[in-house]
Amino acid sequence: MSSTLFRAAPALRGALRASAAPRVGAMASTSFVRNKATLPDLPYDYGALEPYISGRIMELHHSKHHQTYVNGLNSALEAIAEAEAKKDFAKAASLAPLLNFHGGGHLNHSLFWENLAPASREGGGEPDGALKKAIETDFGSFSSFRSQLNAALAGIQGSGWAWLAKDKTAGNLQIVTRANQDPVTGSLVPLLGIDAWEHAYYLQYENRKAEYFDAIWNVVNWKTVAKRFESS
Amino acid sequence: MVNLSTLWHYLALQNPLQAAGNLSSTGLTAQTLPPLPFAYDALEPHISAQIMELHHSKHHAAYVAGLNRALDAHVAAVAAGDVARQIELQRDIRFHGGGHINHSLFWKNLAPPGSREAKAPEEVAPRLVKAIERQWTSLQGFKEEFGRVALGIQGSGWGWLVKEEGSGRLRIVTTKDQDPVVGGDVPVLGVDMWEHAYYLQYLNGKAAYVENIWHVINWKTAEERFVGGIPDEKTEL
Numbered sequence: 350m351s352s353t354l355f356r357a358a359p360a361l362r363g364a365l366r367a368s369a370a371p372r373v374g375a376m377a378s379t380s381f382v383r384n385k386a387t388l389p390d391l392p393y394d395y396g397a398l399e400p401y402i403s404g405r406i407m408e409l410h411h412s413k414h415h416q417t418y419v420n421g422l423n424s425a426l427e428a429i430a431e432a433e434a435k436k437d438f439a440k441a442a443s444l445a446p447l448l449n450f451h452g453g454g455h456l457n458h459s460l461f462w463e464n465l466a467p468a469s470r471e472g473g474g475e476p477d478g479a480l481k482k483a484i485e486t487d488f489g490s491f492s493s494f495r496s497q498l499n500a501a502l503a504g505i506q507g508s509g510w511a512w513l514a515k516d517k518t519a520g521n522l523q524i525v526t527r528a529n530q531d532p533v534t535g536s537l538v539p540l541l542g543i544d545a546w547e548h549a550y551y552l553q554y555e556n557r558k559a560e561y562f563d564a565i566w567n568v569v570n571w572k573t574v575a576k577r578f579e580s581s
Numbered sequence: 582m583v584n585l586s587t588l589w590h591y592l593a594l595q596n597p598l599q600a601a602g603n604l605s606s607t608g609l610t611a612q613t614l615p616p617l618p619f620a621y622d623a624l625e626p627h628i629s630a631q632i633m634e635l636h637h638s639k640h641h642a643a644y645v646a647g648l649n650r651a652l653d654a655h656v657a658a659v660a661a662g663d664v665a666r667q668i669e670l671q672r673d674i675r676f677h678g679g680g681h682i683n684h685s686l687f688w689k690n691l692a693p694p695g696s697r698e699a700k701a702p703e704e705v706a707p708r709l710v711k712a713i714e715r716q717w718t719s720l721q722g723f724k725e726e727f728g729r730v731a732l733g734i735q736g737s738g739w740g741w742l743v744k745e746e747g748s749g750r751l752r753i754v755t756t757k758d759q760d761p762v763v764g765g766d767v768p769v770l771g772v773d774m775w776e777h778a779y780y781l782q783y784l785n786g787k788a789a790y791v792e793n794i795w796h797v798i799n800w801k802t803a804e805e806r807f808v809g810g811i812p813d814e815k816t817e818l
C-alpha cells in the first residue's frame with residue numbers, strides 16, 4: 350500500500366510544486382525528504398459517479414481537499430526530517446499530530462477513491478465469493494451489514510470515517526469508525542471506507558446526510574473491496 | 582426553560598425515579614429552537630442566506646431534537662434502572678446539548694455587517710477591545726491569531742475567545758465537535774468551524790470564511806459577556 354502512496358518522486362519535483370519560482374539548487378539542497386507523497390489520479394472522471402455523487406463534489410474533494418492533505422503530509426515529513434537532522438527530537442515528536450492528520454487524510458482518501466466506481470461499471474450491487482460469505486457470517490446478511498454500516502456513519506459526532514475492516518488477529522470482519530482523519534491501523538486492515546466529512550456530500554445533500562449514506566452504495570466498487578479482503 | 586446546571590445535577594443522580602417515562606414527568610421541559618436575532622439574509626454577503634437558513638432551521642434544530650430525544654431516553658433509562666443505557670446516553674446528551682448551547686451562543690455573537698455592533702468594536706466594546714489590545718497588541722493581531730488557531734482544528738469544532746475563570750485573562754481556545762466551553766470560563770465569542778458553517782459559499786476556502794466572519798461579529802454581545810460573565814445561553818437555555 351505505502352509503496353503506491355509514496356511514489357519515489359525526486360525531492361525536486363515536490364519542491365517545484367510547492368513554490369512558484371524556486372531556485373532549483375537551493376530548494377534541492379534544503380529538502381530533507383526524498384520520497385514525496387503525490388496526489389493519485391482518480392481511476393474515473395469527476396462526473397462518473399453522478400447522480401449519486403456530483404462531479405463538483407468529486408472535483409473539489411480530489412483536487413482541493415485531498416491535495417491539501419498531500420501538501421500537509423509533505424510539509425510535516427519535511428519538518429520532522431529537519432528536526433531529526435538537528436537532533437531536536439522534542440520538536441519532531443510535537444509534529445506527530447500533524448503527520449497523523451495529513452498522513453491519515455492522504456491514506457484514507459487514496460483508499461476511498463479506489464473503493465468507489467461508476468454505477469455503469471463496477472459500482473453498486475453486492476459482493477460475491479469469499480467476501481460475501483464472510484459478510485454473511487459476521488453480520489448475518491448483506492442488508493444487515495449495510496444497515497449496520499449506515500448506523501455507524503450516522504453515529505459519527507463530528508468529522509470522520511466508517512470502515513469495513515478485517516481483523517487479522519481475530520480473523521473476522523468488523524465495522525469501525527475513526528474520528529477526523531485517524532487511519533485504520535494495527536491488526537485492522539481497511540477494506541471499504543466511507544468519508545463522513547461534510548465536504549464529502551454537502552454541496553449535493555446539504556444537511557441530509559442519511560441520503561448520501563444511502564446513495565453511496567450505488568457506487569461501491571466491490572471488486573476492490575474483495576481484492577483487499579483476499580490479500581489481507 | 583431548563584437550567585442546565587440543574588440538568589447536569591439531575592443526570593448525575595443514578596437513583597431510579599418514581600415516575601416512569603418521559604421528560605415532562607421530571608419537571609423538565611423540552612428544549613426549543615431559539616429564533617435568530619436577525620433575518621437569514623442579514624449577514625450577506627459574508628454568510629449567505631442559504632447557509633444561515635440551513636444552519637439554523639436544519640442543523641441547530643437537529644441538535645435541539647437530538648437533545649430532547651436523548652433526555653427522554655435518559656429519563657426512561659433512569660426509571661428502568663438501566664445504568665448502562667444511562668451512561669451510553671451521556672455521549673448523545675453532551676453532543677446534542679453542546680450543539681444546542683454552541684449555536685445559541687453563536688447566533689447572538691453575530692450581527693449584520695452594516696450595524697454598529699459589527700462595525701464599531703471600539704465604541705460598543707470599549708473594555709473588551711482594550712483587553713484584547715493589551716494581550717495581542719492590536720485588534721488586527723488578535724484576529725490573525727484567532728484565525729491561525731481556528732484553522733488548526735483537525736476536523737469539526739469551534740474557535741472561542743474565552744475569559745478565563747479566576748485570572749480574567751482572555752484566551753483563544755478550540756473545542757472539538759460540539760464540546761462546549763466548560764467550567765467557569767466565559768465564552769466571549771464563538772466561531773463555528775464545522776464545514777456546514779461555510780461550505781456552500783466558501784467551499785474548501787475556510788481561511789476566507791474566518792477572515793470574513795469579522796465583518797459580522799457582534800461586539801456588543803461580546804462586551805456584555807466579557808463584562809457580565811457567563812451568558813445565559815451557557816447555562817440557561
Ligand SMILES: [Fe+2]
Nearest residue numbers: 414544546549
Ligand atoms: Fe474527504
Ligand SMILES: [Fe+2]
Nearest residue numbers: 640773775778
Ligand atoms: Fe454549526
